Amino acid sequence: MFKTDLPPLPVSLPGGRGYAIHVAALREVPRLMAEAGLRTGRCLVVTDTNVATLYQASLENALREAGWTPKTIALPPGEATKAPGPLQRIYDDALAWGIDRKTPVLALGGGVVGDLAGFAAATLLRGLPFAQLPTTLIAQVDSAIGGKTGINHAVGKNLVGAFHQPRLVCVDLATLSTLPSLEWTSGLAEVVKHAFIADVDFLDFLETNWPAVLARETGVVGEMVYRAAGIKAVVVSEDEREQGRRAILNFGHTFGHAIERVAGYGQFTHGEAVALGMRAALHLSHRLHPDLPLERAYRLARQLPVRNRLADLPEAALTQAMRFDKKVEAGTLRFVVLRRLGEAYVTSEASQADVEAAWAFAREE
Amino acid sequence: MFKTDLPPLPVSLPGGRGYAIHVAALREVPRLMAEAGLRTGRCLVVTDTNVATLYQASLENALREAGWTPKTIALPPGEATKAPGPLQRIYDDALAWGIDRKTPVLALGGGVVGDLAGFAAATLLRGLPFAQLPTTLIAQVDSAIGGKTGINHAVGKNLVGAFHQPRLVCVDLATLSTLPSLEWTSGLAEVVKHAFIADVDFLDFLETNWPAVLARETGVVGEMVYRAAGIKAVVVSEDEREQGRRAILNFGHTFGHAIERVAGYGQFTHGEAVALGMRAALHLSHRLHPDLPLERAYRLARQLPVRNRLADLPEAALTQAMRFDKKVEAGTLRFVVLRRLGEAYVTSEASQADVEAAWAFAREE
Numbered sequence: 001m002f003k004t005d006l007p008p009l010p011v012s013l014p015g016g017r018g019y020a021i022h023v024a025a026l027r028e029v030p031r032l033m034a035e036a037g038l039r040t041g042r043c044l045v046v047t048d049t050n051v052a053t054l055y056q057a058s059l060e061n062a063l064r065e066a067g068w069t070p071k072t073i074a075l076p077p078g079e080a081t082k083a084p085g086p087l088q089r090i091y092d093d094a095l096a097w098g099i100d101r102k103t104p105v106l107a108l109g110g111g112v113v114g115d116l117a118g119f120a121a122a123t124l125l126r127g128l129p130f131a132q133l134p135t136t137l138i139a140q141v142d143s144a145i146g147g148k149t150g151i152n153h154a155v156g157k158n159l160v161g162a163f164h165q166p167r168l169v170c171v172d173l174a175t176l177s178t179l180p181s182l183e184w185t186s187g188l189a190e191v192v193k194h195a196f197i198a199d200v201d202f203l204d205f206l207e208t209n210w211p212a213v214l215a216r217e218t219g220v221v222g223e224m225v226y227r228a229a230g231i232k233a234v235v236v237s238e239d240e241r242e243q244g245r246r247a248i249l250n251f252g253h254t255f256g257h258a259i260e261r262v263a264g265y266g267q268f269t270h271g272e273a274v275a276l277g278m279r280a281a282l283h284l285s286h287r288l289h290p291d292l293p294l295e296r297a298y299r300l301a302r303q304l305p306v307r308n309r310l311a312d313l314p315e316a317a318l319t320q321a322m323r324f325d326k327k328v329e330a331g332t333l334r335f336v337v338l339r340r341l342g343e344a345y346v347t348s349e350a351s352q353a354d355v356e357a358a359w360a361f362a363r364e365e
Numbered sequence: 366m367f368k369t370d371l372p373p374l375p376v377s378l379p380g381g382r383g384y385a386i387h388v389a390a391l392r393e394v395p396r397l398m399a400e401a402g403l404r405t406g407r408c409l410v411v412t413d414t415n416v417a418t419l420y421q422a423s424l425e426n427a428l429r430e431a432g433w434t435p436k437t438i439a440l441p442p443g444e445a446t447k448a449p450g451p452l453q454r455i456y457d458d459a460l461a462w463g464i465d466r467k468t469p470v471l472a473l474g475g476g477v478v479g480d481l482a483g484f485a486a487a488t489l490l491r492g493l494p495f496a497q498l499p500t501t502l503i504a505q506v507d508s509a510i511g512g513k514t515g516i517n518h519a520v521g522k523n524l525v526g527a528f529h530q531p532r533l534v535c536v537d538l539a540t541l542s543t544l545p546s547l548e549w550t551s552g553l554a555e556v557v558k559h560a561f562i563a564d565v566d567f568l569d570f571l572e573t574n575w576p577a578v579l580a581r582e583t584g585v586v587g588e589m590v591y592r593a594a595g596i597k598a599v600v601v602s603e604d605e606r607e608q609g610r611r612a613i614l615n616f617g618h619t620f621g622h623a624i625e626r627v628a629g630y631g632q633f634t635h636g637e638a639v640a641l642g643m644r645a646a647l648h649l650s651h652r653l654h655p656d657l658p659l660e661r662a663y664r665l666a667r668q669l670p671v672r673n674r675l676a677d678l679p680e681a682a683l684t685q686a687m688r689f690d691k692k693v694e695a696g697t698l699r700f701v702v703l704r705r706l707g708e709a710y711v712t713s714e715a716s717q718a719d720v721e722a723a724w725a726f727a728r729e730e
Binding site for chain 1: 379380449453456457460461487488489490491492513515518519520521523524525526527528606
């Protein structure tokens with residue numbers, strides 16, 4: 001059994017805005033809120049209807065026992081909820097209920113809930129405190145850490161948003177047991193990405209324990225989540241607003257976002273798109289750094305249980321779609337590539353031929 | 366003639382986010398943008414159709430001559446534009462046109478345009494650089510300085526928003542010559558408020574020069590705007606996110622917001638409501654500090670050419686409406702009061718009787 005009394009992972013930020021990532025059960029949330037300096041009173045829980053069925057009652061009970069008055073807003077699950085309509089619903093319900101500037105918002109769910117609730121918290125009364133209570137693997141190791149919040153726009157994902165740091169993150173590993181397998185796979189793509197960009201020892205760990213990872217063995221999963229979240233915590237501590245180092249977290253994402261855009265949102269999960277995008281990004285890395293052990297890297301990337309449907313997508317459309325990426329600056333495409341396993345950087349030196357070769361490679365089954 | 370080569374007023378903020386308020390003609394904006402470190406390329410101008418008629422062509426010409434590619438979004442004038450629909454229109458137009466994270470947003474207009482365009486800048490691609498080019502008195506001395514941005518909600522004004530600091534503010538005094546008289550009066554209310562809360566010498570200046578102020582004499586107006594903007598710059602430098610001292614800027618506003626709410630938005634201008642709200646706030650200050658020279662203070666407050674229509678509003682509704690103010694914390698009403706002329710602080714010690722007496726006093730013509 002994996003020990004859950006692990007020390008909190010710190011996210012260091014200037015101006016007293018640092019916070020901790022705790023691996024703890026949801027019933028511990030009121031204690032963690034008190035430790036983070038949040039004052040009891042009303043609090044707003046934002047979740048989706050699937051997660052609400054599983055955890056709303058127990059979270060609300062724990063909050064009430066600690067003296068909080070919670071109100072839960074449960075939205076439809078899925079990416080379509082990261083949109084102006086559901087955001088407006090949170091505004092309407094919160095303001096009609098009555099909140100003040102110290103009312104915390106708790107985001108209970110996956111990346112959609114975290115991004116949406118975080119953006120509502122960023123913009124209600126010009127900023128409410130909030131807590132991330134991630135219940136999916138991708139949220140626990142990635143999206144709930146680092147303060148990126150936002151919604152989608154018809155032109156692209158996450159184009160409207162804000163940086164707004166949580167006051168705490170509480171990772172309850174038990175919530176992973178109920179995760180559908182597609183979401184599990186999506187999360188694994190980000191876990192593998194973290195290893196590729198920052199920690200070759202963690203890459204070894206994943207290679208060694210891959211069958212246990214796929215079988216969701218508790219001990220291995222606990223260590224994996226803790227280490228992956230720790231990588232994210234370090235990177236976002238170094239660069240709060242993505243002006244430099246943090247961009248390495250987008251390894252595979254410039255390709256992945258193009259896949260999602262061309263396929264139509266919802267056709268690929270974000271994790272699937274990233275898994276396939278990493279195949280292209282590994283090839284591009286190898287073009288620029290021929291010493292990179294492509295076979296080893298690609299073997300792990302291919303172990304992600306993702307069906308490769310890239311052949312269905314026109315290559316010209318994929319290349320074109322990359323131009324809409326938020327990371328484009330003054331028309332220049334920038335890519336995250338690996339210099340070696342465990343070390344990534346951003347380059348704008350990839351040629352059109354490099355990019356096309358990367359797409360062609362990724363399309364091969 | 367008032368000299369316009371005044372030194373810029375600095376707003377000091379941590380993390381290299383300080384900026385300057387320049388008193389300069391709009392044609393100087395491209396030079397000021399370059400000084401603020403903005404890189405030429407595309408830039409988005411947000412304005413209203415009234416202001417566009419007067420200044421869009423000359424601003425765009427100046428920008429083009431300096432190498433910028435401007436695109437102007439002109440929205441309907443008026444408070445109704447501080448709403449989700451116009452915000453979405455900015456998102457749609459900006460994203461369809463093509464922006465990147467370094468594309469500046471220029472807010473050309475009054476408080477509505479500044480708040481809306483600033484909020485769009487705060488939330489597009491998680492934050493674009495922006496510049497405030499205020500063309501109304503209230504914007505030049507108050508709303509364009511300090512980084513408050515946002516839109517209204519049916520429950521109340523400015524309930525959705527963000528703190529997002531401009532990279533520069535450019536105050537063109539010439540734009541005041543075209544200002545309708547109702548907007549002039551609204552601005553004067555904030556000017557007088559600044560004097561009340563922070564600068565008794567400036568109060569003397571206003572008393573001495575009041576006829577010239579009402580006649581909009583260029584020299585007096587220039588000095589008035591510069592001094593009033595300077596007060597705002599100092600206060601927001603001391604407290605970026607309204608966690609303390611900055612609250613004194615809300616002198617008269619808890620009452621004023623209640624007036625706007627009860628009358629129905631648009632029935633009173635913000636400045637009218639603040640002018641009347643200050644009468645109540647002065648009375649409340651005097652109840653708590655009997656040494657305050659109420660007659661002198663009230664004389665200046667009454668000189669603001671605002672028609673007192675408070676008698677039309679039910680007093681019970683006004684008292685009730687104050688409970689919706691953003692500054693309410695844990696159900697306690699907090700008021701800004703004067704300890705003496707030129708010195709304000711926040712108190713939660715006003716009794717229900719004090720508040721009712723203040724309303725009753727303000728209602729007397």
